[in-house]
Structure formats: structure tokens, C-alpha cells
Amino acid sequence: MKWNCVPLDEEALVDLGRKLSSYVKAGVVFSLSGKLGSGKTTLARAIIRNACNGVGDIPSPTFNLVQSYEVVTGFEIWHFDLYRLNSIEEALMLGLEEALIEHCCIIEWPNLIEQIIPSHSIHIQLDFRDRKRSSLSNQRIITIMTSNPIMASFDGL
Numbered sequence: 001m002k003w004n005c006v007p008l009d010e011e012a013l014v015d016l017g018r019k020l021s022s023y024v025k026a027g028v029v030f031s032l033s034g035k036l037g038s039g040k041t042t043l044a045r046a047i048i049r050n051a052c053n054g055v056g057d058i059p060s061p062t063f064n065l066v067q068s069y070e071v072v073t074g075f076e077i078w079h080f081d082l083y084r085l086n087s088i089e090e091a092l093m094l095g096l097e098e099a100l101i102e103h104c105c106i107i108e109w110p111n112l113i114e115q116i117i118p119s120h121s122i123h124i125q126l127d128f129r130d131r132k133r134s135s136l137s138n139q140r141i142i143t144i145m146t147s148n149p150i151m152a153s154f155d156g157l
Ligand SMILES: Nc1ncnc2c1ncn2[C@@H]1O[C@H](COP(=O)(O)OP(=O)(O)OP(=O)(O)O)[C@@H](O)[C@H]1O
Pocket: 008, 009, 010, 011, 013, 034, 035, 036, 037, 038, 039, 040, 041, 042, 043, 060, 081, 108, 137, 138, 139, 140
């Protein structure tokens, strides 16, 4: 399954995050790809905020690589930012493999762990509308691709 969207401004991207939050389940993986500043964390925050009632600050896990949030007792969202990951081993040390099965994972820079990203991941590509990031830079082109049947009910962007 694949969805292409009209260019989304930040508010529309946050709205997309709200829609995607209904797919937060154990074993669901959102893999967010795109250049620096393309909006990966903005989208991740919107998913987390809508899935976790009353969650406070949602910092970008830039330095600690992962931050977890409780959805209900015993079930969490693990938000990864792997930009500074040194090796796959480091990701395994963080508990990534268990998290991919037991929790819902949102992964920025998934290319660094390509070998262990499940094939049923929900792949989301975020691109700047214009290469030069000039006047239209508040719009992002989003492409969603997945083979996960859970997304069959998704009505697009
Ligand atoms: N349509 C849009 N969608 C998302 N963010 C937007 C949009 N327009 C402008 N922005 C701004 O772009 C920035 C996106 O930053 P964000 O941290 O979400 O990117 P990122 O892809 O996570 O970057 P990094 O690779 O550094 O982690 C924010 O400052 C946000 O306000």
C-alpha cells in the first residue's frame, strides 16, 4: 500500500500524526526518513501526544537515542533518533529488538539499522517541497508505504 500526499504545512502534518496515532499497537513500527529538519520529530510528537493521554514534554531523543512513553500500563511507544548511532550493536544494547515486538516504535534515521527494521514497518518519507528551502519551505511532501495490513483502514492524507 502506498499513499502520496498534497504538500502539508505543519498543522496538516500534526493532523496526520493524530490519524496515525490510532495505529499505535504492539509490534507496529513507524520508520521516518527525511533530511535534517524535514519534520520527523514533529510527526513523532503528534503521534505520541495523541496516543499517550496527558503526556508532558516530548523532547527529541537526539543525544540519548531513545525516549519511551507509556500508552497504557506495560505498553509503551519507544521514540528513537538514531542519527548519532555508532553501530547496530549499540541499538541492540538499547533494547531495540524487544521493543520492536513488545512496544510501538517510532524510528528517525531507520537507514542506520536497515538490517533489523521489520518488513511490515510503516515507512514514511518526508521531503522539503522545494530543494532550496526558500519561500515554500513550510510545506512537506509525505509518502507512506507499508505492507502492514493494519493500515488497510487508513483513508489517506
Ligand atoms: N510542514 C511542516 N512540517 C513539519 N515541520 C515543519 C513544517 N514546516 C515547518 N516546519 C518546521 O521545521 C522544523 C522540523 O523540525 P523537526 O525537528 O521536526 O525535523 P526532524 O526531521 O526531526 O530533524 P532532525 O533530522 O534534526 O531530527 C520545525 O522547526 C518545524 O516547526
